[in-house]
Amino acid sequence: MKLLVTGGAGYVGSVCTAHLLAAGHDVTVLDDLSTGHRDAVPPGAVLVEGDVATAASGVLAEGGFDGVLHFAARSLVGESVTDPAKYWHGNVVTSIALLDAIRAHRVPRLVFSSTAATYGEPETSPITEDSPTRPTNPYGATKLAIDHAISSYATASDGELGAVSLRYFNVAGAHHGDGGTAFGERHTTETHLIPLVLQVAAGTREQVAMYGDDWPTPDGTCVRDYIHVDDLADAHLRALEAAGSGPGEHLVCNLGNGTGFSVREVVEACRRVTGHPIPAVVAPRRAGDPAVLVASARRAHDRLGWTPTRGDLDGIVADAWAFARARVGADA
Numbered sequence: 011m012k013l014l015v016t017g018g019a020g021y022v023g024s025v026c027t028a029h030l031l032a033a034g035h036d037v038t039v040l041d042d043l044s045t046g047h048r049d050a051v052p053p054g055a056v057l058v059e060g061d062v063a064t065a066a067s068g069v070l071a072e073g074g075f076d077g078v079l080h081f082a083a084r085s086l087v088g089e090s091v092t093d094p095a096k097y098w099h100g101n102v103v104t105s106i107a108l109l110d111a112i113r114a115h116r117v118p119r120l121v122f123s124s125t126a127a128t129y130g131e132p133e134t135s136p137i138t139e140d141s142p143t144r145p146t147n148p149y150g151a152t153k154l155a156i157d158h159a160i161s162s163y164a165t166a167s168d169g170e171l172g173a174v175s176l177r178y179f180n181v182a183g184a185h186h187g188d189g190g191t192a193f194g195e196r197h198t199t200e201t202h203l204i205p206l207v208l209q210v211a212a213g214t215r216e217q218v219a220m221y222g223d224d225w226p227t228p229d230g231t232c233v234r235d236y237i238h239v240d241d242l243a244d245a246h247l248r249a250l251e252a253a254g255s256g257p258g259e260h261l262v263c264n265l266g267n268g269t270g271f272s273v274r275e276v277v278e279a280c281r282r283v284t285g286h287p288i289p290a291v292v293a294p295r296r297a298g299d300p301a302v303l304v305a306s307a308r309r310a311h312d313r314l315g316w317t318p319t320r321g322d323l324d325g326i327v328a329d330a331w332a333f334a335r336a337r338v339g340a341d342a
């Protein structure tokens with residue numbers, strides 16, 4: 011397929027691009043490099059540097075695109091609280107412009123990066139796609155708004171557009187490809203737990219803060235469902251096929267392993283994998299954090315035939331560590 015990947019210079023987008031290329035697809039990446047990196051775009055993809063809001067239409071006007079995978083977004087939860095305009099414009103307005111371009115140029119498939127943050131504080135666990143969506147921060151609210159917009163564009167497309175929103179839980183790990191190529195998480199502003207803990211092992215951070223040890227969980231720290239980025243990429247390839255088979259439909263699927271690990275368990279896994287003592291201190295709770303977020307991915311299994319195979323926490327951490335260690339110095 012001829013595909014447009016927005017945000018293909020970022021963490022998840024670069025890994026998915028590597029998988030799409032390996033599967034024989036023809037990929038154009040559209041990225042403004044605001045949080046991504048030029049050298050993260052896998053060789054074999056064409057990079058168009060630009061803002062999705064203004065440049066997507068021009069790229070799609072070339073014609074012949076079979077699908078769009080839309081990863082580009084602002085995705086820092088804390089920043090979304092202090093600077094909501096950046097999120098409503100950067101995520102929602104940008105995505106509406108992309109949907110208009112998709113409609114104008116009659117692209118038949120869309121796969122969108124949604125998030126567990128659309129659910130907010132869950133009433134029951136695991137979270138299904140029918141759970142209430144009550145986001146607790148603007149980031150989650152903008153992703154939910156885009157999900158709604160996609161539904162209405164797909165419904166109104168007269169069968170021309172099939173779309174899948176994938177609600178990722180906690181993405182982690184790195185992709186190690188042929189010839190020593192590797193793609194992983196290298197955010198300048200890092201907020202995610204595993205890369206932060208590994209910075210301690212790499213010697214670029216003194217200690218890690220565990221946000222709260224008085225949560226209603228077995229060891230008092232928050233529990234999350236960590237999903238290997240290669241499993242996530244596999245789901246995107248399947249979603250692309252599914253979007254083509256049900257035009258007019260907007261399918262929403264959670265992506266997670268269905269198993270939760272606590273912050274303390276993650277720190278311990280990082281100690282085991284790296285052999286570093288990794289000092290950890292208990293810090294106050296982070297505002298807006300739910301105690302437990304675990305996915306039911308039954309729908310992704312039933313509708314996409316997707317089964318994650320890389321759920322072992324030490325394996326996820328080992329892949330992230332191999333990537334982080336190789337980059338020490340390079341990102342300084």
Ligand SMILES: NC(=O)c1ccc[n+]([C@@H]2O[C@H](COP(=O)([O-])OP(=O)(O)OC[C@H]3O[C@@H](n4cnc5c(N)ncnc54)[C@H](O)[C@@H]3O)[C@@H](O)[C@H]2O)c1
Nearest residue numbers: 017019020021022041042044045046061062082083123181
């Ligand atoms: N990483 C996670 O744990 C996680 C979890 C749930 C959902 N998501 C979603 O997955 C997607 C990818 O996340 P990520 O962690 O790879 O983020 P990232 O910041 O590494 O990648 C985003 C990419 O999009 C680009 N970009 C942003 N706005 C743009 C715009 N207007 N025009 C062009 N390019 C733009 C950035 O330069 C970057 O390369 C995001 O939509 C995010 O909300 C991520």
Ligand SMILES: O=c1ccn([C@@H]2O[C@H](COP(=O)(O)OP(=O)(O)O[C@H]3O[C@H](CO)[C@H](O)[C@H](O)[C@H]3O)[C@@H](O)[C@H]2O)c(=O)[nH]1
Nearest residue numbers: 085125126127178179201202203206219220221232273299
């Ligand atoms: O230094 C840190 C960083 C994180 N945490 C804890 O580790 C857990 C995981 O935190 P992350 O920031 O790695 O990820 P979140 O659980 O906040 O993830 C949420 O925000 C992400 C966007 O950044 C995605 O959208 C994801 O789907 C959504 O669940 C949380 O309990 C957090 O409090 C710490 O204890 N110390």
